[in-house]
Amino acid sequence: MYKRPRRNRKSAAIRNMVEETRLSPKDFIFPLFVIDGINQKEEVASMPGIYRHSTDLLLKEIEECMELGIQSFDIFPAYPESKKDKKATESYNPETFYLKAISKVKSSFPEACIMTDVAMDPYSSDGHDGILKNGKILNDETLEVLAKMAVAQAQAGADIIGPSDMMDGRVGYLREALDKAGHTEVSIMSYTAKYASAFYNPFRDALDSAPKAGDKKTYQMDPANLHEALIEAELDEAEGADFLMVKPALAYLDVIRLLKENSNLPIAAYNVSGEYSMIKAAHEKGWLDGENAMLETLLSIKRAGANIILSYFAKEYAKLYK
Ligand SMILES: NCc1[nH]cc(CCC(=O)O)c1CC(=O)O
Numbered sequence: 573m574y575k576r577p578r579r580n581r582k583s584a585a586i587r588n589m590v591e592e593t594r595l596s597p598k599d600f601i602f603p604l605f606v607i608d609g610i611n612q613k614e615e616v617a618s619m620p621g622i623y624r625h626s627t628d629l630l631l632k633e634i635e636e637c638m639e640l641g642i643q644s645f646d647i648f649p650a651y652p653e654s655k656k657d658k659k660a661t662e663s664y665n666p667e668t669f670y671l672k673a674i675s676k677v678k679s680s681f682p683e684a685c686i687m688t689d690v691a692m693d694p695y696s697s698d699g700h701d702g703i704l705k706n707g708k709i710l711n712d713e714t715l716e717v718l719a720k721m722a723v724a725q726a727q728a729g730a731d732i733i734g735p736s737d738m739m740d741g742r743v744g745y746l747r748e749a750l751d752k753a754g755h756t757e758v759s760i761m762s763y764t765a766k767y768a769s770a771f772y773n774p775f776r777d778a779l780d781s782a783p784k785a786g787d788k789k790t791y792q793m794d795p796a797n798l799h800e801a802l803i804e805a806e807l808d809e810a811e812g813a814d815f816l817m818v819k820p821a822l823a824y825l826d827v828i829r830l831l832k833e834n835s836n837l838p839i840a841a842y843n844v845s846g847e848y849s850m851i852k853a854a855h856e857k858g859w860l861d862g863e864n865a866m867l868e869t870l871l872s873i874k875r876a877g878a879n880i881i882l883s884y885f886a887k888e889y890a891k892l893y894k
Pocket residue numbers: 689691692693701736737771772773774775776788843844845846
């Protein structure tokens with residue numbers, strides 16, 4: 573036997589040398605939830621270790637993360653029912669707490685990369701990402717709302733806007749609206765291949781944003797489909813996206829790989845709330861070692877081809893890295 577692959581596994585030093593995939597805190601975007609008020613910090617019941625922070629405490633959280641080497645953050649707002657309506661008008665109200673929070677974060681940490689979310693669901697009384705009328709989600713009417721929201725977020729200081737709504741044509745529409753408003757430097761990270769997934773439930777708990785009726789299958793992709801992701805990717809690239817995202821990550825590692833091999837744009841993957849919570853829950857039950865499961869999971873997403881990982885594990889990972 574001349575060939576013995578085990579020789580390259582015989583010590584930690586050799587294993588470290590031949591490692592094909594390496595993670596660092598710089599690979600991550602940390603999703604954060606913000607609420608109105610001061611000195612508020614509420615744990616999300618289905619996401620142990622993840623909180624909704626008021627802006628003042630969010631600044632502290634970001635500061636801690638930056639000291640750990642995380643440089644990018646994706647901030648989502650949680651609104652009370654009283655602020656929601658059918659057309660998500662609160663999303664572009666210049667006085668709304670989310671936009672003020674973004675301005676505050678950006679002015680406090682100008683060197684951080686701040687991403688915002690473009691979709692109607694946090695502000696929609698229907699709990700949908702677009703305008704719902706007679707049981708249908710109206711694509712083109714929704715684009716107008718998304719554009720107002722995106723421009724307001726850019727105005728507040730967002731470095732990247734993240735359309736997570738899955739309406740057709742929104743990347744081009746938002747690019748044009750941003751450019752017209754003078755925001756040619758604001759990037760678009762498109763949720764290119766976003767699937768209608770069962771793994772979003774804890775996020776919907778965090779925002780109290782679950783659809784009141786129906787599901788999201790007429791706009792989010794069917795988990796049965798791989799090659800349809802290429803159609804979405806070609807359109808987003810042509811429309812001017814700066815990054816393509818796959819979401820969720822774990823059940824879609826093949827989609828990450830396919831987009832990586834077919835695009836020269838950086839590929840992001842969203843390790844979503846349910847993927848976080850299932851590891852936390854199994855760890856709490858003593859059924860697996862949460863820390864090792866986290867490391868293996870994150871590594872697999874990068875190995876599949878993701879350049880960027882959005883993950884609720886970002887801070888925990890960065891602490892371990894240190
Ligand atoms: N625009 C909605 C949105 N943006 C991010 C997530 C999910 C993120 C997660 O589960 O971590 C969702 C949920 C959904 O589509 O219902």
